[in-house]
Amino acid sequence: MKRLYYQIYEPELAGQPDESQQARLQQGNEVGLLAQSRFPGGVFVGFEHGSDGALAQTACLLDDSSVPAIFEATFQHQGVLVRVDILQRRPASRWRLLEVKSSVDVKEYHLYDVAIQAHVLRGCGLDLSSCCLMHLNRDYVYDGRRYDPAGLFAIRNLTGQIRKLDAEVPKLLRSQRKALALEHPPEIAPGRHCSEPVACEFYACCNAPVPDHHISFLPRLSDKTQAELLGQGITLIHEIPEGFSLTENQIRVWTSVKTGHPWVSDTLARELSRLKYPLYFMDFETLYPAIPRFDGMWPYSHIPFQWSIHRQMSVDSELEHFEFLAEDEEDPRRAFLDSLSEALGKRGLTVVYNAGFESQRLSDLAKWMPEHAGKIARIQARLWDLWPFVKKHVYHPQFQGSFSLKAVLPALVPGYSYEGMEVSHGGEAGLAWDQMVRGNLDLEERRRLKAALLVYCRQDTLAMAKILEVLRTGKLRAPGACGPNPRRDG
Secondary structure, three states: OHHHHHHHHOHHHOOOOOHHHHHHHHHHHHHHHHHHOOOOOOEEOOOOOOOHHHHHHHHHHHHOOOOOEEEEEEEEEOOEEEEEEEEEEEOOOEEEEEEEEOOOOOOHHHHHHHHHHHHHHHHOOOOEEEEEEEEEOOOOOOOOOOOOHHHHEEEEEOHHHHHOOOOHHHHHHHHHHHHHOOOOOOOOOOOHHHOOOOOOOOHHHHOOOOOOOEHHHOOOOOHHHHHHHHHOOOOEHHHOOOOOOEOHHHHHHHHHHHHOOOEEOOOHHHHHOOOOOOEEEEEEEEEOOOOOOOOOOOOOOOEEEEEEEEEEOOOOOOOEEEEEEOOOOOOOHHHHHHHHHHHHOOOOEEEEOOHHHHHHHHHHHHHHOHHHHHHHHHHHHOEEEHHHHHHHHEEOHHHOOOOOHHHHHHHHOOOOOOOOOOOOOHHHHHHHHHHHHHOOOOHHHHHHHHHHHHHHHHHHHHHHHHHHHHHHHOOOOOOOOOOOOOOEOO
């Protein structure tokens, strides 16, 4: 309700969409156009959303029996305006309502989208044969030549589920009208609904930035425990009293914040001593478009377009760097794998940060190139994950509750960070690469993006090498006795 209020009365307070959000919108448009291609002869309502022209054109198309489907049909009933993605003409003057989503399944909030549209259309006198959700089919495999809309999309008949919401929709609309009649936005406390199922564009209006060492940074803090602490007026980790029930991991964080020193496990040095050289520090960058790009891919397949490796032959040797970046629109998978395999050689532990990601990308490559499955399996067998190792053995007050490389690197290796980098996380890397190879850019812009991508991926693998060096040398063992311990939750 609060979001609706802001949308109607104070839209200028909305945060501006970032490049990632803009890319998702563009992707949604591409999905919508492909969905329309499944209904040949359909007519698009070209007037601006909500305009009298859109309503009038929709009415004309409804009366024209030669039109098999209407795209973006616009209706208004009792002050509620909707625009239907696809309205398909059915026999006996009936209609099929189809809401198009770029997801690969049906989500609960989709039901309300469809239910409100159905309510308005029925109010306008339309006889609906069915109410459906049209979404991407996760099992569709692109043949690399042309898209098959019938295979690319799945159509789910939600008529029965929508009927169950028939009585709820008028109540929902009444509550929305009641909220819009207020002089000020309704009082709704911030919570998970601010970011789930979608991020609210007015998030900053209700959610002030939390201070350093806020209790929400405690790992796996339950809503109940957080409410209990807030009820006692405790907002910061170091304010939690001795004896308060916490888990073992939460105690580590509490101890580190309370003392101002890093927490380091007693077994860190022993476990690190088991690592055998050479070590290869490896990172992948990918793009995962909703619409598959190359032969054998499915919706949201990851396109591996870049890797970076830092190699260290012995504990005292210098780091050597190797890298790969695809620079055109051609399928990069073969070149990616061939160059990666050559750089890794046949022996040595391969250090990654969140091995599940790299391992899954390698499994995808094995599926696309089964003739290389054995070689890929041997690469996977060499993976060693630094991420859970850090989580198990170290906590630094500057982590601020996060174990991402972006948080861990500057805390453990002063002078190194991702601040000021043009590309500073994986999502930005995927968008930058897509722009570089598909955007209408001049040579200078392409060179700039290429340089930014190489710097970013190189930073990820260098970060792992530097973090491991700090852990191995024991520089984290700060002097000073630990403070009192809270009670471990038994």
